[in-house]
Amino acid sequence: MVAGLEIEPGEQALDVAAGTGSITRRLQRAGARVVSVDQSAAMLAAATGRGAIAVRAGGERLPFADGAFDVVTFGYLLRYVDDLPAALRELARVLRPGGRMGMVEFGRPTGVSWAPWWLYTRVGLRLAGLAVGGGWREVGRFLGANIDAFAATWPPHRLVEAWREAGLEDVRAARPSLGGGLVMWGRRL
Numbered sequence: 001m002v003a004g005l006e007i008e009p010g011e012q013a014l015d016v017a018a019g020t021g022s023i024t025r026r027l028q029r030a031g032a033r034v035v036s037v038d039q040s041a042a043m044l045a046a047a048t049g050r051g052a053i054a055v056r057a058g059g060e061r062l063p064f065a066d067g068a069f070d071v072v073t074f075g076y077l078l079r080y081v082d083d084l085p086a087a088l089r090e091l092a093r094v095l096r097p098g099g100r101m102g103m104v105e106f107g108r109p110t111g112v113s114w115a116p117w118w119l120y121t122r123v124g125l126r127l128a129g130l131a132v133g134g135g136w137r138e139v140g141r142f143l144g145a146n147i148d149a150f151a152a153t154w155p156p157h158r159l160v161e162a163w164r165e166a167g168l169e170d171v172r173a174a175r176p177s178l179g180g181g182l183v184m185w186g187r188r189l
């Protein structure tokens with residue numbers, strides 16, 4: 001996803017739902033100056049140890065001016081927002097005209113890949129969660145069904161449409177990992 005954003009050294013990037021910073025670090029390695037946003041202070045502490053600026057906020061209400069960033073990214077955010085079109089409008093709002101947006105999300109495979117994916121998410125993840133214990137039990141129980149519900153409501157073609165309605169053009173999507181991943185890019189009008 002970061003490679004597809006074609007980042008120029010010194011560009012200002014905003015990584016929303018930064019979590020422990022896997023996307024933040026890739027943006028930095030590509031030469032961007034990064035502001036990392038997450039609703040969780042504990043996650044942010046891990047994300048920003050390496051020089052990014054940390055801001056605790058929800059992706060639905062970003063404390064930044066219109067057009068403040070050259071690049072906006074978000075990974076594994078949209079399954080957690082109540083109003084997806086409104087969240088996309090807010091993410092696009094802080095992007096300058098011509099700025100680029102990138103997203104990573106889980107996908108739901110179709111065709112022959114669907115059955116192994118279903119077994120992996122419904123049985124494999126559940127067993128792994130039980131084996132690791134702690135909060136991972138809940139993750140193992142929750143994740144597969146959550147991805148399924150999201151993909152049913154927001155299949156890739158609907159997401160592409162929602163991005164366009166939020167003010168993005170040249171919207172494109174890729175479905176890596178046999179459809180188990182979804183990567184999207186777009187450019188602010």
Ligand SMILES: C[S@@+](CC[C@H](N)C(=O)[O-])C[C@H]1O[C@@H](n2cnc3c(N)ncnc32)[C@H](O)[C@@H]1O
Nearest residue numbers: 017018019022038039040043058059075076080
């Ligand atoms: C699975 S982590 C993703 C981490 C990171 N983007 C990555 O790709 O490694 C999801 C993160 O989203 C954050 N999050 C969930 N809902 C959010 C919201 N509405 N606004 C901001 N952050 C949110 C959580 O706190 C968590 O850190």
